Structure formats: structure tokens, C-alpha cells
Amino acid sequence: MAQAEYIVSDLPDSPLKASACFYGDHLQSALAARGAEDLLVILPSARHEHTDWRQALARDLARECAPARANVIAAGDEAQKDELCRYLAGASGVTGQYCQTND
Secondary structure, eight states: OOEEEEEOOOOOSSHHHHHHHHHHHTHHHHHHHHTTSEEEEEEOOOOGGGHHHHHHHHHHHHHHHTTSOEEEEEOSSHHHHHHHHHHHHHOTTOOSOEEEOOO
């Protein structure tokens, strides 16, 4: 199955505000972008305080999109982002995961 990518380029610095921004401004568009494909949401890098809401997002998207897969990544470095996207596109058993690059 193909993998649709939904890219968010900018979110607030505060974890609470970033979460609210994603759910309010991006969730419906991300779900619509996937169609019948697997979904990969690409977020900008963030501090560790953002990990909890991003893990919950990945988990809940996977439940919503099943049987298609859904994952969330955070990447600042373009080469690492591309490598992680390629990996997840071919990892047919991986869903509901939040992965970060080492920027």
C-alpha cells in the first residue's frame, strides 16, 4: 500500500499550544490526505516535552486509520527524514509509532 505524507512545517513552541494547533488546524486535513493509503504525518523537530502528545497522536491515528497504517515522525534534518520515510514505507508491520530523527 502506498504511503501518503502530511507535512506540518510549523507548530508553537509550547507543547499544549502545539497539540491544540495540530488537532484544530491539521487533523482533518491529515486524515483527508491519506485517502485509502497508509498515513505518515511529518512534524518539525521539538523538545522532549512534546513527546507525550505526539505519541498519543500516532497511537490514535493508527486506530482511526486501521487497517491502513499511520505513523508520526519528527525530523529537522532532510536526509534523516527521507531515510526514515523510506524505512516506514517498507515496514509493513509498523503502525502507531512516533519516531524522531537525531537532529
